[in-house]
Each structure stands twice: as structure tokens, then as C-alpha cells.
Amino acid sequence: MSxxxxxxxxxxxxRLYDTKTSAYITLSDVxxxxxxxxxxxxxxxxxxxxxxxxILLQIIIEEETAGxxxxxxxxxxxxxxxxxxxxEGMLGKYLETNIKAFTEFQKKLQEHSHSLYGENNSQxxxxxxxxxxxxxxxxxxxxxxxxVDQSKKMVHKMQGQLKSQTLNIFSGIQLPGFxxxxxxxxxxxx
Numbered sequence: 003m004s005x006x007x008x009x010x011x012x013x014x015x016x017r018l019y020d021t022k023t024s025a026y027i028t029l030s031d032v033x034x035x036x037x038x039x040x041x042x043x044x045x046x047x048x049x050x051x052x053x054x055x056x057i058l059l060q061i062i063i064e065e066e067t068a069g070x071x072x073x074x075x076x077x078x079x080x081x082x083x084x085x086x087x088x089x090e091g092m093l094g095k096y097l098e099t100n101i102k103a104f105t106e107f108q109k110k111l112q113e114h115s116h117s118l119y120g121e122n123n124s125q126x127x128x129x130x131x132x133x134x135x136x137x138x139x140x141x142x143x144x145x146x147x148x149x150v151d152q153s154k155k156m157v158h159k160m161q162g163q164l165k166s167q168t169l170n171i172f173s174g175i176q177l178p179g180f181x182x183x184x185x186x187x188x189x190x191x192x
Contacts (some may be wrong), residue, residue, distance in 0.1 A: 018032065
């Protein structure tokens, strides 16, 4: 295990033990590790099984129930529908790529703000950000809606390509009782 990887052990009593600080921690402490970009792994103290994902999901559940939810009911339902679907693996990668792009965009805006107003003007930056969002919010929403629409079209295109490739792969296999669509000729008696 890498020295830079912080190890957190989860015990059967549901307590989390941080091996770096030799102390028990809470989900809030794990959230703080995430926010500080700390590289960590949560393992079952008894079996060594990696539990990092389940702990992160618990933090998301707490965040979703505590304040203003990030995910709408419809979005969560759509995500559930992708489990077991042929596109399941692609959705995860797609979401990850888009979150990274959004994070990079946010980082560049912050860097630009720091270059214009300096590091010590956090209140001024906050006020400027609020003003920017008031004026640019509708434009950004339109931009994001367009982006989402383009992404949706891309996913549909990928689904079509996947379907076409699948049909090409299986077109050479003769299945008893199966007649391919192109083999069915419309009746021209009318």
C-alpha cells in the first residue's frame, strides 16, 4: 500500500478508525478528507474488503437528505434504469468525464477571479460571483441546457452505433425461426 494513501478501517460496530491519526472518525471527517483532496481508502477491519465506495455513497445520501438535493428524483430514477443496461459502463465514464470538465471550468473561473481581485478579497470575490451569476446565470443555464441536449444526442448516437455493430456481429449467425428485418419484403398488392 502506498505511503501517501491514508487508511481508514471500518469496524463491525460501524465505527471508522483513521490509522494516520490513531483516532475514531465520523462520516463528516471522511467528507473533510474528500474536500481536502486527501488520498484515502476505507477497508473492512476484519476482511480487508475495500469499502470506500459505500462510505462515499453514505456521505452522498447524508448530503442529499440534509439540505438542497443535488440530484432530482427523475435523475436518480434514470440512473437506476441504467443498471443492467448495455450502456451501464458507458454512463459511469460519461458522468465522470463531464464532472471533470465542469470542475476544470470552475477551477479556471476561480483562477481568473484570483488574478483579477487577488487572494485576500474573498468577500469581494463572493459578491462579484453573485453578481456574475445574476447576470450570467440565465446564459449559463442556456449553455448547460444546450450542452445536455448535445450530450443526449451523443448518447443516442452511441446507442445506435452499438445496435448497428451488434446486428453486424450477429447477422452471420443463422438462428432457427429468425428472419432478419431486411429479409421481410413488404406486400406490393395494394
